[in-house]
Amino acid sequence: METGIRHTHLLTVILFLAIYLIKTILLLMNKDEALAKFSKGFKVPEMIISFLFLGTGIYMMIQLPEIKSLLIIKIVAVLLSIPLAVIGFKKKNKMLAVASLLLIIGAYGMAEMSKKQKSKSMEGITESNVNGQELYIASCEKCHGEDGKLNLLGAKDLSISTMDLNARIEIIKNGKNAMAPFSEILNEEQIKAVAEYTETLKK
Numbered sequence: 506m507e508t509g510i511r512h513t514h515l516l517t518v519i520l521f522l523a524i525y526l527i528k529t530i531l532l533l534m535n536k537d538e539a540l541a542k543f544s545k546g547f548k549v550p551e552m553i554i555s556f557l558f559l560g561t562g563i564y565m566m567i568q569l570p571e572i573k574s575l576l577i578i579k580i581v582a583v584l585l586s587i588p589l590a591v592i593g594f595k596k597k598n599k600m601l602a603v604a605s606l607l608l609i610i611g612a613y614g615m616a617e618m619s620k621k622q623k624s625k626s627m628e629g630i631t632e633s634n635v636n637g638q639e640l641y642i643a644s645c646e647k648c649h650g651e652d653g654k655l656n657l658l659g660a661k662d663l664s665i666s667t668m669d670l671n672a673r674i675e676i677i678k679n680g681k682n683a684m685a686p687f688s689e690i691l692n693e694e695q696i697k698a699v700a701e702y703t704e705t706l707k708k
């Protein structure tokens with residue numbers, strides 16, 4: 506499902522930017538009639554695309570283990586740019602329309618950059634790394650938090666979990682609800698190491 510969401514997001518971002526770019530160009534060229542026609546024709550697709558773009562974007566941002574402030578800046582930038590664009594096009598205000606376009610591109614650029622940072626932090630995790638704590642920081646902390654208490658997306662509080670080691674290994678392997686399976690990301694030895702590490706979070 507993750508890759509499906511990522512692909513939907515990428516596609517909607519491209520379509521979204523393409524529509525905005527065309528509209529901005531028409532506005533800048535004073536082609537009012539063409540702009541009105543284009544806006545009318547693309548009204549419904551644009552609404553569907555914006556909805557998918559935002560929805561998949563927010564879902565993906567939640568899944569990324571990145572600095573929270575950056576995440577908030579991105580969401581605010583995207584949410585700000587939409588009313589700016591709506592007003593900009595309605596009032597034929599070129600500055601506003603261009604500003605909103607730049608804001609969206611900027612927000613998306615930041616999302617891309619932080620995604621790259623994410624894959625870098627995952628690079629440190631090689632097949633031979635069986636340090637439970639390092640594996641936990643790289644793969645689990647975004648939902649469970651450093652101390653196991655974050656409970657993001659309904660994650661269970663690991664500091665009070667009474668689950669035994671085997672059950673922990675099973676849930677890490679196979680996942681449950683919002684927790685994705687790790688059987689293809691971590692090998693047996695790593696899963697055991699990270700499961701053992703979670704037991705140390707118990708108070």
Ligand code: HEC
Nearest residue numbers: 644645648658659660661666667668673681682683684699
């Ligand atoms: C996308 C968020 C997410 C990530 C990443 C994640 N988990 Fe979870 N985890 C959850 C959720 C949600 C649950 C609760 C599942 C349920 O019972 O509905 C959970 C439950 C658990 C439980 C069971 C706790 C209990 O008492 O029921 C363990 C153990 C656990 N996770 C360990 C890990 C480990 C170790 C990793 C990293 C390898 C990890 N999780 C990564 C979301 C996540």
